Amino acid sequence: MATEFSFPDSAAKAAAAKPEFEPEKMSLSMGPSHPSTHGVLRLQMELDGEILTKCDPVIGYLHRGDEKIAENMTYNQFVPYTDRLDYIAPLANNMAYAIAVEKLAKLEVPARCQAIRVLTAEMARISSHLLGLGAFGIDTGAWTVFMYSFEEREKLYKLFEELTGARFTTSYSRIGGLQRDVPEGWTGRVNAFCDQFLPILEETLSLLTRNKIFMDRTVGVGVISKADAIAYGLTGPNLRGSGVGLDLRKDKPYSGYEQYEFDVPVGTKGDSYDRYLVRGEEMRQSVRIIKQVIAKFPGGDWYAKDARRIFAPPKDKILTSMEELIQNFMLVTEGPQMPAGEVYFEAENPKGILGFYVVSKGGGVPWRLKIRAPSFCNLSILPKICVGCLVSDVVAILGSLDFVMGECDR
Amino acid sequence: MADFYFNLPLWFRSLVQGLAVIAVIFPIAGMCSMAERKVSAWLQGRPGPNRALPFWFAWVPVVGPLLQRLGIFHVMADGGKMLFKEDSLPGHVNKFYFILAPIIAMMPALTTVTTVPFGAYFDVAGNVIPLGLARVDIGLLAVFAVSSLGVYSLILAGWASNSKYPFLGGVRASAQLISYELAMTLSVIPVFLWINAPGQPGTMSLARAVEFQSQPGLLGGAWFIFIMPVAALIFLVSLFAETNRHPFDMAEGEADLVGGFHTEYGAFKWGLFFVAEYSHMLIGSGVFTLLFLGGWNPLPWVTLSQLAVWLHVAQLPLVVGVLSIAIFLAKVLALIFFFMWVRWTVPRFRYDQVMEIGWKKLLPLAIANLIAYAIGIAVLQK
Numbered sequence: 001m002a003t004e005f006s007f008p009d010s011a012a013k014a015a016a017a018k019p020e021f022e023p024e025k026m027s028l029s030m031g032p033s034h035p036s037t038h039g040v041l042r043l044q045m046e047l048d049g050e051i052l053t054k055c056d057p058v059i060g061y062l063h064r065g066d067e068k069i070a071e072n073m074t075y076n077q078f079v080p081y082t083d084r085l086d087y088i089a090p091l092a093n094n095m096a097y098a099i100a101v102e103k104l105a106k107l108e109v110p111a112r113c114q115a116i117r118v119l120t121a122e123m124a125r126i127s128s129h130l131l132g133l134g135a136f137g138i139d140t141g142a143w144t145v146f147m148y149s150f151e152e153r154e155k156l157y158k159l160f161e162e163l164t165g166a167r168f169t170t171s172y173s174r175i176g177g178l179q180r181d182v183p184e185g186w187t188g189r190v191n192a193f194c195d196q197f198l199p200i201l202e203e204t205l206s207l208l209t210r211n212k213i214f215m216d217r218t219v220g221v222g223v224i225s226k227a228d229a230i231a232y233g234l235t236g237p238n239l240r241g242s243g244v245g246l247d248l249r250k251d252k253p254y255s256g257y258e259q260y261e262f263d264v265p266v267g268t269k270g271d272s273y274d275r276y277l278v279r280g281e282e283m284r285q286s287v288r289i290i291k292q293v294i295a296k297f298p299g300g301d302w303y304a305k306d307a308r309r310i311f312a313p314p315k316d317k318i319l320t321s322m323e324e325l326i327q328n329f330m331l332v333t334e335g336p337q338m339p340a341g342e343v344y345f346e347a348e349n350p351k352g353i354l355g356f357y358v359v360s361k362g363g364g365v366p367w368r369l370k371i372r373a374p375s376f377c378n379l380s381i382l383p384k385i386c387v388g389c390l391v392s393d394v395v396a397i398l399g400s401l402d403f404v405m406g407e408c409d410r
Numbered sequence: 411m412a413d414f415y416f417n418l419p420l421w422f423r424s425l426v427q428g429l430a431v432i433a434v435i436f437p438i439a440g441m442c443s444m445a446e447r448k449v450s451a452w453l454q455g456r457p458g459p460n461r462a463l464p465f466w467f468a469w470v471p472v473v474g475p476l477l478q479r480l481g482i483f484h485v486m487a488d489g490g491k492m493l494f495k496e497d498s499l500p501g502h503v504n505k506f507y508f509i510l511a512p513i514i515a516m517m518p519a520l521t522t523v524t525t526v527p528f529g530a531y532f533d534v535a536g537n538v539i540p541l542g543l544a545r546v547d548i549g550l551l552a553v554f555a556v557s558s559l560g561v562y563s564l565i566l567a568g569w570a571s572n573s574k575y576p577f578l579g580g581v582r583a584s585a586q587l588i589s590y591e592l593a594m595t596l597s598v599i600p601v602f603l604w605i606n607a608p609g610q611p612g613t614m615s616l617a618r619a620v621e622f623q624s625q626p627g628l629l630g631g632a633w634f635i636f637i638m639p640v641a642a643l644i645f646l647v648s649l650f651a652e653t654n655r656h657p658f659d660m661a662e663g664e665a666d667l668v669g670g671f672h673t674e675y676g677a678f679k680w681g682l683f684f685v686a687e688y689s690h691m692l693i694g695s696g697v698f699t700l701l702f703l704g705g706w707n708p709l710p711w712v713t714l715s716q717l718a719v720w721l722h723v724a725q726l727p728l729v730v731g732v733l734s735i736a737i738f739l740a741k742v743l744a745l746i747f748f749f750m751w752v753r754w755t756v757p758r759f760r761y762d763q764v765m766e767i768g769w770k771k772l773l774p775l776a777i778a779n780l781i782a783y784a785i786g787i788a789v790l791q792k
Contacts, residue, residue: 026574028574028575034668035665035668036665036666050578050761137757138665139665140665140757140758141656141657141665141756141757141758142755142756142757142758143450143454143754144450144453144454144754144755147454147455147456148454148455151455207755208757211756211757213657213756213757213758213759214756214757216759216760216763217757217758217759217760217763390760390761390762391578391666391667391761392665392666392760392761393760394666395665395666
C-alpha cells in the first residue's frame with residue numbers, strides 16, 4: 001500500500017505550472033536510523049512546512065524470515081526465536097507460542113505451570129509497559145521518566161535472570177511445560193518487588209500525568225476513533241485507548257486467567273494521552289494479578305508428566321534409566337510429536353494480540369507457522385492519523401503506539 | 411601593580427582582557443557541561459560520570475578518588491576528545507558557511523561577556539566601583555544587540571549543512587529566537603523606568619541596576635524580583651527560549667530533529683556550539699542576577715558594603731572584589747542549576763506551542779506589565 005509522492009524537480013514543475021500558487025513540498029525520510037523510530041522503522045513523509053501531508057511507514061529492515069525459519073526446526077527449537085519477536089516481553093511470547101502448540105497437541109498443562117506462565121507474562125507486561133512509558137517520555141522530552149522506569153526494569157531483569165538464567169532472551173517455555181520450576185523463595189521476591197514497585201510507579205506517572213507540557217503534547221494528538229481502531233485491526237492498549245474494551249484475558253481466557261480478578265482500563269478519546277493512561281493503569285492491574293497468582297500459587301507438577309512424546313523427562317532419570325534416555329533421545333532428534341492438523345491461538349500480549357497459526361502434518365516440525373504480530377497491525381494506522389500533524393507530533397504518536405520492530409518485521 | 415597594568419598600551423590590555431575572557435568562559439562552560447551530566451544523574455538516581463582518573467593524579471590519596479567520583483576529569487577527557495578527534499567535513503555542505511557558523515556562534519557569546527559587570531570593590535572614598543571588562547553605559551542594550559546576533563549562527567549552520575533535519579532546526583531556531591527577543595526586551599523596560607528618574611541623565615547600565623538594589627530602606631534594598639515578579643518571570647522564560655534550553659530546545663529537539671541545526675557537525679566545531687550554548691546561559695543568568703537578584707549583594711536588604719563592614723574587610727579592595735565575584739558567581743551557578751533542574755524534569759514543548767507562548771502569552775503579558783509599571787511609576791513619582 002504505497003502512497004504516491006509528488007516532488008517534481010523545478011523544471012518539470014515550471015512546465016506544469018498551474019495558475020494558482022501551490023506550495024512546494026519537502027520529502028523527509030525519518031528512519032530507519034533515527035532516535036525516535038524505536039528501532040528500524042522508516043517513515044517516508046511529505047511535508048508542507050512542518051505539517052505532514054503524507055506519511056508512509058516503510059518496514060522490513062529487521063526482517064529475518066522467522067516464519068520460514070520455524071519450518072526448519074522442531075517446535076522447541078523455535079522457542080528462542082519467539083524471544084526475538086517482541087523482545088521487550090519475551091516471556092509473554094514464549095507463553096503464547098507454547099500454548100498454541102499445546103492446543104495443537106490437545107495437551108493440558110498442570111495448574112502450577114499455568115500459574116507460573118501467567119505470573120511471568122504479567123511481569124513481562126509490566127516490563128514492556130515500563131519501557132513504553134519511558135520511551136514515550138523521551139519522545140516528548142522527559143528523559144528522567146525513562147531512567148526511573150529503567151531502574152524498575154532492571155529489578156525485573158534480575159528476577160527473570162534468577163528464574164530463567166537469561167535477563168533478556170528468556171526462552172522459558174517448553175511445549176508441555178517450562179524450562180524449569182521456580183527457584184526457592186522466588187515468588188516472595190516477586191511479591192516484594194510488587195510492593196515497592198507501586199509507589200515508584202505512582203511517582204513516575206505523576207511526572208507526566210498532570211504535567212501541562214505533556215498534556216499539551218499528547219491530548220488530542222493522534223486520535224484514533226473507535227471505528228478506525230477496529231477497522232485497522234488495532235489491538236492491545238492502542239485499541240483499548242480508543243474505547244474498545246477487548247482484552248483476551250477476559251474475553252477468551254487462557255492459562256487460567258479466569259481465576260484472577262482484574263479490570264480492563266478503557267480510554268475515551270483515543271488520543272496519545274489515553275493510550276498512555278491505559279498503559280499506566282494496566283501496570284497496576286498486572287501487579288494485582290501477580291499478587292493473586294502468588295497468593296494461590298498451586299503446587300504439584302510444573303510440566304505435563306503424561307505427555308511423554310512432547311516433554312523431556314527429568315535429567316536424573318535420563319542419566320539413570322534406559323527408557324527415559326530413549327525418550328529424551330527421540331525428543332531431541334525428532335522433536336515433540338504433534339498430530340496433523342492446524343490451530344490458531346492468540347494471546348493478549350503487552351503490545352496487543354499475538355497470534356500463532358500452526359499447521360502440522362504430524363511429526364516434530366511445523367509445516368507452516370504464521371505469526372500475527374500486534375505491532376505490525378498497530379503501525380498500519382500511521383498513514384491515517386499522521387496526516388495533518390507536525391513533525392513533533394509524529395514522534396509523540398510513535399511513542400504512544402509503543403511498537404517493537406522485531407515483532408513487526410519478524 | 412594596578413598602575414603598571416593601566417600604563418600598558420590599550421591594544422595590549424585589550425588583548426589580555428580578551429584572552430582572559432576566553433580563559434574564563436571556556437573552563438566554566440566546560441564545567442557546566444560536566445555539571446549538566448552530574449545534575450541529570452542525581453535527578454535520575456544514577457551515579458553519573460565517575461571513571462576518568464589521569465595516571466598522574468591517581469596517586470593523590472583522598473582528593474584523587476573524590477575528584478574522580480565527582481567526574482571532574484571527564485571535562486578534560488571530553489575537551490581533549492573534541493579537540494583531537496578528526497574534524498570531519500561532510501561532502502554535501504557549503505564549506506565556507508559551514509565552518510563560519512560555529513565561529514559566529516562563539517562571537518556574540520564572548521563579546522557580551524565583556525559588557526557584563528561581575529563584581530565590585532570600594533575605592534578610597536567608599537564608592538562602589540563595578541568590576542567589568544568594558545564599561546559600557548548602554549550596558550543591557552549592548553548585551554541584547556550583540557547576543558541576538560547569535561541567531562545567525564543557527565540559521566547558517568542549518569542552511570549550510572544542506573540537509574533536511576538541520577534545515578528544519580535552523581528555521582525553527584530563527585523564528586523562535588526572534589519572537590522571544592521581543593518579550594525579553596519589553597520585560598526589562600520597567601526595571602529601567604524604575605531606575606531612571608525623569609530629568610536626569612538616563613542609563614541602561616547593569617551596574618546601575620545593582621546599585622539601585624543596594625539602597626537603604628524597604629523598597630531600596632529589595633531585589634527587583636520582589637518589586638516586579640512578572641517581569642522577572644517573563645525574562646526567565648524568554649531566557650530559556652533564547653538560550654535554546656529545554657523545554658524550548660526546538661532547534662535541537664533530538665527526539666524529532668535528531669540533532670537539529672548541529673546534526674552534521676562533529677568534533678571541535680560541534681564543541682564550539684556546545685560552549686556557545688553554555689556561555690549564553692552563563693551570560694543570561696548573569697544578566698538576570700544583575701537585574702533581578704541584586705547582583706553581588708549577598709541577600710535582599712543586605713548589601714555588599716554592609717557585609718564588608720561586618721567582616722572588617724571594607725578597606726581591602728582585593729578581598730571585597732573577590733567576595734563580590736564569589737557572591738555573583740554563586741547566584742549565576744544557582745541559576746544554571748535551575749536551568750538543568752528544569753531540563754531534566756519536564757517534557758519538551760512542540761514548535762507551534764513555543765511560538766504560541768511567545769506571541770500570544772508572553773508578549774501581551776510583557777506589554778501589559780510595562781504599561782502597568784509605567785503608570786504606577788508615574789503615579790508614584792508625582
